[in-house]
Amino acid sequence: MTLRSRGDQGAATRVDFAELAPELPRFLGQAAYLQLGYFETLTRLIRATPELSEKESLSRAAGAALTKHRAIVELIAARGDDPTQLMLPFRENLDAFRRKTIGARPRETLLAVYITAGMLDDFYFALASSYGETGERVAEILGEDDARHEIVAIIQETIDGDGEWRSLLSMWARRLVGDTILVCRSALRQPELAAMSEDRVELVYTELMGAHARRMDAMGLAS
Numbered sequence: 001m002t003l004r005s006r007g008d009q010g011a012a013t014r015v016d017f018a019e020l021a022p023e024l025p026r027f028l029g030q031a032a033y034l035q036l037g038y039f040e041t042l043t044r045l046i047r048a049t050p051e052l053s054e055k056e057s058l059s060r061a062a063g064a065a066l067t068k069h070r071a072i073v074e075l076i077a078a079r080g081d082d083p084t085q086l087m088l089p090f091r092e093n094l095d096a097f098r099r100k101t102i103g104a105r106p107r108e109t110l111l112a113v114y115i116t117a118g119m120l121d122d123f124y125f126a127l128a129s130s131y132g133e134t135g136e137r138v139a140e141i142l143g144e145d146d147a148r149h150e151i152v153a154i155i156q157e158t159i160d161g162d163g164e165w166r167s168l169l170s171m172w173a174r175r176l177v178g179d180t181i182l183v184c185r186s187a188l189r190q191p192e193l194a195a196m197s198e199d200r201v202e203l204v205y206t207e208l209m210g211a212h213a214r215r216m217d218a219m220g221l222a223s
Contacts, residue, residue: 020188020204021130028076029086030094030187031124031138035069036087037098038062038117041109048106057150058110064147065117071141075134093186100179107158107165108172114151115173115212116180121146122211123184155219170222177212181205 021027042062046055073083101112125142128135159166184205216222 021127022187022189024131024134025081025086026089027124027127027131027187028072028079028081028134028138029083029088030090031142032069032072032076032083033087033090033094034117034120034124035065035072037094038065038113039069041098041102041113045106045110045113054154057154060147061113061150064145068141068144068146071144072138075137075141079134094183097179097183101176103172107155107169110151111155111169111173112176114148114155115176115215116183117146117148118215119177119180119208119212120183123187123208126207127187152219155221159220166221170216173216173221177209181208184208 022030039062042058042065046058046062049055049058076083076086097116101109101116103109103112121142125139128139128142131138155169159169
């Protein structure tokens, strides 16, 4: 199972935790709802952003998330399942998670989308290898252009030469990591998770954190 970092595919490390993968319907439902959540948060940021150039950048990132959501929904429907029914069990918890990642300032929320979506997409990309052809299709969907370089450009412009913003966003990003790891943990098969050694489980999250650190470094923020 490959846990990859966007923009640094060659540095990916193989971590085998296929036995922890949830049932396929659960995997698909949560993956679809996560993409919908990214779209919703980015859409709210578009409305809150006065600069037209930033609105256009955010619209591209939001459009990419919606495209991925629709592709996973189509995959669910093609399997004969009801996408709404598969997503519904995750609505309450994932909506609560997204509320926790709404910052006091739009820039904090924007960074939250980038950090949480990056970590969770990496995690689901890795889990996808457990599901044969269906998982391969999900991996293809998650691997498509997410236009999050648009978010990076806005963040980098914000922190360039502004030490206060740099410190604020670095601190905010650190707060996001724990809640994001909890979302990952909740997606796994809980009985098997409880039976595994803590060291084995932590190896999975160590890989997630390595990818997160590379994303932070690329933006010029301390992880």
